[in-house]
Amino acid sequence: GxxxxxxxxxxxxxxxxxxxxxxxxxxxxxxxxxxxxxxxxxxxxxxxxxxxxxxxxxxxxxxxxxxxxxxxxxxxxxxxxxxxxxxxxxxxxxxxxxxxxxxxxxxLAEPRAQRNRVNEAFLEAHHRMEQEHKGFGVNFWGSTWRFRLYEDLYSAARGPDGAVLPYTSRYTHLKERLAAVARGKDPWLSGPAAADPQIQREVGNWAGVRQFCAEWLALLAREEERDAGLARRAAEAAAARAALKAASR
CATH class of the missing domain: 1.10.238.10 (EF-hand)
Known part of the structure; x- marks a missing residue:
């Protein structure tokens, strides 16, 4: 070695x-x-x-x-x-x-792309709920719950053994957990969220949390489609340049 x-x-x-x-x-x-x-x-x-x-x-x-x-x-x-x-x-x-x-x-190209999608979708989901008047002052009275959700489901997500998941597993894990929270079937709602007094004080309606997760997940899917389209067009452009170069020889 x-x-x-x-x-x-x-x-x-x-x-x-x-x-x-x-x-x-x-x-x-x-x-x-x-x-x-x-x-x-x-x-x-x-x-x-x-x-x-x-x-x-x-x-x-x-x-x-x-x-x-x-x-x-x-x-x-x-x-x-x-x-x-x-x-x-x-x-x-x-x-x-x-x-x-x-x-x-x-x-790091793909991990960074995934992280950018997660962060952009997270911020836009919050912005959308505010625009629809379903955010602060209606369903929520603070932001602790959102950042705790981000940490528990993504940035410091843990597996069944309690250990922090490998970074390369967190993106898929996040999407699965967001879908479960949106359905009201994820233990986060009855575990970490229910046990945190600050979150309990902030969240006026748990349906709002479920909607936020549904928005976050939908926006992630949109970001994935956008990135896939960009990659496809880049590949097509590269193929066209290669064909042109070969034809000019």
Whole structure:
């Protein structure tokens, strides 16, 4: 594992030879790194993230293929292989940080798209209820319940064992839970919500919570359709450019 790690990163012809990536990633020579060590690597190489906590959660969960809360050095290195090879073929001299950024951006494309859909739909669902005069002062007298709902169903959602779900599972989990709350069949309504005095004071009508979740879910579906349409048009444009290029040869 370690030998392969060194071999792959030597291909980069990095300028920082006194402080190699292998030393940073696996200073104890365990053959793997945990979440704390992974976070430190990202900070050390100043990899830009859009939402540091959630991006790191997503990256770690993608790389933790064994679900043992650790990333093997081999798995870590393998994810950079295509970027290393591309740099070699073009004769580029790259810093480790450049390769890591390119690889991480590619890995985060879908998690970030999902997170954007969730956040946009969450905000618009609230806006719609206000426009319909079904929000503050009618069904609700505060916002604690909404942010607790976001946390419990998505950002810190937990599985049956009580552990926080892997980031890569949370999007599907959210949609399933929103559908259940909208039907009045989710334990959140009788569990966390019912047990929180602040939420009890804020919510005047639980039907309003159910409607909010139905709106949130419907807006997520709309965002998915929009993104799928954009991806389809991008693919069609790329195919047309490729065909034009081939025809001009």
């Amino acid at each position: 370690r030998a392969s790690f060194l071999l792959n990163f030597r291909r980069l012809r990095c300028l920082r030879t006194d402080e190699t990536m292998s030393q940073r990633a696996d200073s104890e020579k365990k053959g793997w790194i945990n979440r704390v060590e992974f976070t430190q690597i990202v900070k050390t190489y100043e990899i830009p993230l859009k939402d540091a906590s959630m991006d790191i959660d997503a990256l770690f969960d993608i790389l933790d293929t064994s679900r043992e809360k650790k990333i093997t050095i081999q798995t870590f290195v393998d994810n950079f292989e295509s970027h290393i090879q591309s740099a070699k073929e073009m004769g580029h001299i790259l810093e480790i940080a450049e390769v890591m950024k390119a690889a991480f951006d590619a890995m």
